[in-house]
Amino acid sequence: MQLSIIIPLLNEVDSLKELHHWLSDTLEANGFSYEVIFIDDGSTDGSWEVIDTLSRKHxxxxxxxxxxxxxxxxxxHAGFEAAQGDVIITMDADLQDNPEEIPELYKMIVDEKYDLVSGWKKKRYDSVIAKNLPSxxxxxxxRKTSGLKLHDFNCGLKAYRKEVIKTVDVYGEMHRYIPVLAKNAGFSQIGEKVVQHQKRKYGETKFGMERFINGFLxxxxxxxxxxxxxxxxxxFGALGVLMSIVGFSFAGYLGVDKxxxxxxxxxxxxxxxxxxxxxxMLIGVQLFIAGFIGELILRSKRDKQRYIIKETL
Structure with missing residues (x-):
């Protein structure tokens, strides 16, 4: 299988049929063998019923x-676990990502040997104050902290070599930083492509100030x-040594003076x-202990169940 299209969604009932039609027309016109994996992240608006109908027909x-x-x-994470294609495409379900970008993204992975290609929505149709400026x-x-020269880390439209998504561990709210996680895992061929941004046609944006703050954290x-x-x-050891030197220096000074x-x-x-x-001295000891505990946790880390799947198709 050449392509796995992974589409996470939450309450996007109005856009799903149109998105699938747009996807299938584009991919079949280019002769791809593919699968489309919808991940319903707890929708309450009937999205699952639409997906169920699509699954029965296609x-x-x-x-x-x-x-x-x-x-x-x-x-x-669930989509990455299930994906079988050689190249994995992630995109949003709100019709703001253009499926017609997929063939070029696929070529960049297969022909130009990129490990990951991130979309760049150079021209956006979002609110300047609510989303563009914070973004x-x-x-x-x-860019400053990671060293990656990408313009749009949070673009939902990305392409990955299969080895990348089977290696990186996406947890918490780290989906914004998958390129950074990939770089830290040793995948150095990370590129960017300008992609078309569509105006939102249905529903409301899920972006808010809380997500902006969480993104920086x-x-x-x-x-x-x-x-x-x-x-x-x-x-923690270096900080502990520094604080201990400060503490013992003051203690030594007091002893000599007295x-x-x-x-x-x-x-x-x-x-x-x-x-x-x-x-x-107390802080220095605590920092040493924190370092030791961190090392112990690192060596005893176990995988834990992070979500419960209710149903699959």
Missing amino acids: TEVKAIRFNRNYGKSQAL KIFNAAA DLLTIWFLGSFGKRPMHL VFLNPTGRLITQRPQFYIALVA
């Missing part, structure tokens, strides 16, 4: 239904995991340097 349509809303990252700030921060997490995820003691320089002066416990020394 053998290439497959579907996964969660028992509740878990988020886009978990939906993509620009977010993308600038992501996840970016900090990705930066930390990329830099110290496999060696937490290097960070014994040799000013033996009849104030008690050590009456001096502010004593509390600075005490707090610094």
